Amino acid sequence: DIQMTQSPSSLSASVGDRVTITCRASQSISSYLNWYQQKPGKAPKLLIYAASSLQSGVPSRFSGSGSGTDFTLTISSLQPEDFATYYCQQSYSMNTFGPGTKVDIK
């Protein structure tokens, strides 16, 4: 089974900050990596698929990069509505979600 880790598990940031979240797979998953945003009490929202493709309707301040085992989600300028928990998901072999990264207000 492929295991996913995320770092950090939580971070505090201010509006306007550049935020980077890392996701690592236990083995190579090529570019089969997706990113989601989840707010309390809500279903997750797809942000990035195939490691770097921006989902339709998602603001361009979100970007994804990486391949193989190491991936990053970057928010170029954090907005008030971006405070949430972010999950990565590998779809190379079955599907596995990462443990999540909570982004809160500094």
Add this chain to the structure above:
Amino acid sequence: QITLKESGPTLVKPTQTLTLTCTFSGFSLSTSGVGVGWIRQPPGKALEWLALIYWNDDKRYSPSLKSRLTITKDTSKNQVVLTMTNMDPVDTATYYCAHRLEDDYGDYYDAFDIWGQGTMVTVSS
């Protein structure tokens, strides 16, 4: 417009079998490439993928739960059903169904772009 909605019991007893139904609209599970997945989330914890069924009736299951899960589809009713046997209190969670992504170019990915609102299931005697 694609929508999905989960339905099923809110409370089940330990050892019972859980049956959840995902009723969807805006797409057909007979269309090539289409898929519907199930994902759950215990209170305060991370997402966990459970199962995925494709238009051609191919099925994928979480390895750790495979022996307890069955996913089926009823194309005529626009429904996907997930059954989970031998329920335990650790299975208490919000259960979501979600649509497999079709991008703007008509390519499909095992990512989930449209989710249901989720249904909370509590396992307790």
